[in-house]
């Protein structure tokens with residue numbers, strides 16, 4: 001399977017060596033396997049270790065799924081016998097779907113806001129910034145990843161208060177778009193603690209992951225490809241478009257998907273910022289809720305069926321995340337750079 | 341459509357390291373000039389100063405002049421991007437863009453010049469560049485497949501097609517055949533012979549038979565020892581360099597005696 005790694009291998013040997021320094025043999029069959037008579041102990045230990053690690057990951061995943069499923073049995077039973085027992089009184093699915101929508105919307109907004117910034121910052125640090133500034137910018141971005149969610153939550157609450165004016169403005173001029181529509185009396189959230197605020201904070205929280213990953217990918221663009229573009233008379237931006245972005249395409253998708261995974265599952269910050277409510281299309285009035293935040297806010301007092309309900313909601317999030325990741329894999333497989 | 345290059349007092353640096361010292365030479369238009377010399381003597385370095393690709397390396401710098409038909413490409417206000425559009429380059433390892441089709445690869449440089457091409461023009465240009473690179477017959481049925489699906493020799497000719505599609509004044513080649521088999525090498529040598537009708541060609545090679553076969557003039561570079569700068573030792577008609585060099589160093593190198 002020709003993957004992007006091969007392209008990396010076929011690049012120059014190191015930063016110090018000129019790309020064309022010295023005759024090099026063409027890349028020898030990378031995927032080729034040859035029957036080996038001798039199995040070295042090192043190889044055997046290594047392959048055993050990787051196998052164990054792989055199995056362990058699968059076991060843990062299966063364990064989580066099984067646990068969630070087992071704990072959900074009360075909810076499932078209630079749903080089958082008497083759906084009115086479930087919170088909201090209209091069965092499990094009526095209870096969970098607004099949460100699913102809230103989760104997906106907030107994650108999607110976070111992604112849409114964060115990705116362009118992340119790509120821009122990554123490109124800037126790898127290909128544009130002065131050589132001495134670039135690593136510093138990298139550190140700062142990585143630091144963002146180390147800030148605990150609680151801090152983001154506190155910051156988000158502070159931010160929320162300042163956003164109310166902006167939301168009012170949005171609802172005045174863009175109120176005809178359903179997501180910016182004001183409430184019936186023309187007002188927007190007084191506290192600013194809406195799903196949009198939560199989504200914006202989420203976008204900052206996922207920014208570092210996407211940035212660091214895409215930065216690593218952009219750094220690995222084969223020098224030979226970059227030089228090919230430059231030697232044709234490409235400007236820096238044209239070089240990025242011809243060599244860097246195509247090479248990094250599948251990596252960009254994976255990085256975004258990891259960011260999406262984090263946004264879907266982020267609990268603390270959303271739970272702190274969002275004052276939850278029923279599902280509404282508008283993102284500037286209060287309302288809406290995400291799965292993770294619903295669990296966090298209700299878990300401490302939950303018992304019996306309520307507890308089981310929350311765990312079942314968790315199961316739903318687990319499935320969503322799994323689906324998202326599978327979708328991402330499929331996209332990555334389709335966009336991988338094939339060739340030399 | 342083909343320019344004369346005058347190199348005057350060219351010193352080339354990597355950071356503080358003086359890699360090449362005091363190069364003087366005049367490269368005639370519509371001719372093939374070969375750079376030969378031992379590894380590390382600065383052939384690639386000199387070549388890459390001719391289209392300002394040298395400065396792409398962090399810390400690299402140049403002092404002296406490189407005149408293309410009298411205009412210093414290192415003069416104030418000269419944009420390296422414009423220099424590179426006039427001076428094409430082919431690298432030691434073929435480097436087609438892996439995500440682009442064969443046709444898109446050929447047109448990549450032309451599209452950079454912001455020229456709007458009609459479909460007919462694009463087809464015509466693709467064909468003429470690929471014919472010019474002696475590749476047309478082999479790929480005409482798969483122009484829309486990725487360039488990375490070609491053999492190494494074909495990829496190298498694709499890179500040559502890409503370089504000549506923009507009709508440069510000068511074509512620089514850094515060991516274009518060093519990763520190729522003898523048949524592909526021969527194909528490219530034939531091609532170089534055709535190219536000099538239109539372009540000024542400068543080629544770096546480790547293969548002295550190749551230098552003797554393809555070039556009109558040959559420059560021999562040498563280095564006094566590691567850490568010392570490379571120098572241009574002798575620059576003359578290829579026939580003279582190989583039959584009757586002026587300098588003993590050249591003679592030793594060509595006959596295989598070093599030091």
Ligand SMILES: Nc1ncnc2c1ncn2[C@@H]1O[C@H](COP(=O)(O)OP(=O)(O)OP(=O)(O)O)[C@@H](O)[C@H]1O
Nearest residue numbers: 016018021022354359379380381382383384385397
């Ligand atoms: N990117 C670089 N950074 C620092 N020094 C470099 C770099 N590239 C080349 N050099 C140095 O410059 C000198 C000339 O190198 P150059 O690559 O031009 O040699 P060459 O004649 O092309 O050799 P070869 O025949 O092996 O390709 C060498 O001493 C080399 O170590």
Ligand SMILES: [Mg+2]
Nearest residue numbers: 020021022384
């Ligand atoms: Mg070289």
